[in-house]
Amino acid sequence: ETGVTQTPRHLxxxxxxxxxxxCEQHLGHNAMYWYKQSAKKPLELMFVYSLEERVxxxxxxxxxxxxxxxxxxxxxxxxxxxxxDSALYLCASSQDLLSGGSTDTQYFGPxxxxxxx
Amino acid sequence: GQQVMQIPQYQHVQEGEDFTTYCNSSTxxxxxxxxxxxxGGHPVFLIQLVKSGEVKKQKRLTFQFGEAKKNSSLHIxxxxxxxxxxxxxxxxxxxxxxxxxxxxxxxx
Numbered sequence: 747e748t749g750v751t752q753t754p755r756h757l758x759x760x761x762x763x764x765x766x767x768x769c770e771q772h773l774g775h776n777a778m779y780w781y782k783q784s785a786k787k788p789l790e791l792m793f794v795y796s797l798e799e800r801v802x803x804x805x806x807x808x809x810x811x812x813x814x815x816x817x818x819x820x821x822x823x824x825x826x827x828x829x830x831d832s833a834l835y836l837c838a839s840s841q842d843l844l845s846g847g848s849t850d851t852q853y854f855g856p857x858x859x860x861x862x863x
Numbered sequence: 864g865q866q867v868m869q870i871p872q873y874q875h876v877q878e879g880e881d882f883t884t885y886c887n888s889s890t891x892x893x894x895x896x897x898x899x900x901x902x903g904g905h906p907v908f909l910i911q912l913v914k915s916g917e918v919k920k921q922k923r924l925t926f927q928f929g930e931a932k933k934n935s936s937l938h939i940x941x942x943x944x945x946x947x948x949x950x951x952x953x954x955x956x957x958x959x960x961x962x963x964x965x966x967x968x969x970x971x
Contacts, residue, residue, distance in 0.1 A: 779959075789906070789951065789961040802958075836905055844955045847893025849913060852953075854905040 749773045750855035752837050758861045759827065767822040767858045769837030777843045778820040779852065780812060781836040789836070795820060796843040827862045834859050867895075867954050869962030876942045876969050883938045884965035886952035893956050895935045897926060900964070901948040909950075944969050 750771045759765050771778065780792040794802035795814040809831075811823040820837055838852040868887045876882050886895065894913045898906040910919055912928035912935060919926045923946075925938045939946055949964040 788963040791959050791961075794959070838906075844959055845957075847956045849894055849911060851896060851908045851911065852898075852906075854907070856905050 749853050750837060750839055752835075752855035752858050754858060755856060756859045756861075758863065759824070760863050761827060761829075763827075764823070764825040766824065767835055767837075767860075769820040769822075769855055771818055771820075771837075771839040771853070771855075773839060773841075773853060775839040775841050775853075776817055777840045777850075778814060778817075779838040779840075780820065780822055781838065783834040783836055783857070785833075793822075794843070801843065824860075827860075829862050832860055832862045867952055867960055867962045869952055869965060871965055872963060874965055874967045876946075876967060878943065878969050878971050879941055881938065881940045882942060882967070883936050884950055884967075885934060885936050886954075886962050887934045888954060890933070890956070892932050892954055894954075895928060896953040896955075897935075897937055898951045898953060898961075899948050900951065904948070906951060939967075942967075942969055944971065 753768045777796045779794050782790045792806045793812040798814045809826050813821040834857045836857045837855040840850045840852045842850050844850050870885050874882050896911045897909040899909050900906045910926050915932050916930045917928040923940045927936045947969050949966045951964045952962040954960050
């Protein structure tokens with residue numbers, strides 16, 4: 747599946763580094779999402795964008811900064827991360843925003859495996 | 864906030880046996896979706912249930928939505944090694960919420 751791509755696939759960074767994760771969807775969708783998946787924890791929704799506007803921010807620390815320059819691209823800028831931020835970061839998209847009992851479905855990218863040293 | 868509880872967290876199954884995973888909500892749901900994540904992979908959409916009492920089948924997988932639309936189940940018959948992975952349910956009435964997932968391992 748190449749509908750949603752993420753780069754890089756793996757990233758190792760120190761706590762003082764600044765890096766960015768990139769997500770691109772080729773499906774013509776209007777909504778994009780960032781999730782964090784840690785070992786033995788449910789998928790945690792971080793940010794939601796609909797038509798390039800942020801519609802949800804789930805109490806995510808400010809060291810994570812999302813950016814959605816257009817409906818096809820989503821970035822997650824990282825700075826001064828902590829070791830507990832090590833996780834799989836998944837991007838997803840859907841045709842329209844999933845809320846209010848929407849029957850739309852999400853398409854996930856392969857994820858970026860992040861390790862913070 | 865709205866949450867969905869998923870059980871069991873782990874399911875270790877003998878190849879050829881059946882098993883079921885459940886998702887339960889305290890509130891009535893508009894719909895529920897199921898996703899599967901293979902080891903090292905990403906979640907992939909399996910199915911969506913919308914109607915009360917709805918039952919849908921995909922080969923050896925049977926998905927059911929409760930009559931009260933508060934719970935759902937995924938039943939797999941004659942488990943195969945290809946069924947290995949984590950199965951998640953997703954609800955979105957008020958806020959997107961994934962269940963914790965049931966991680967399935969299969970012994971040959």
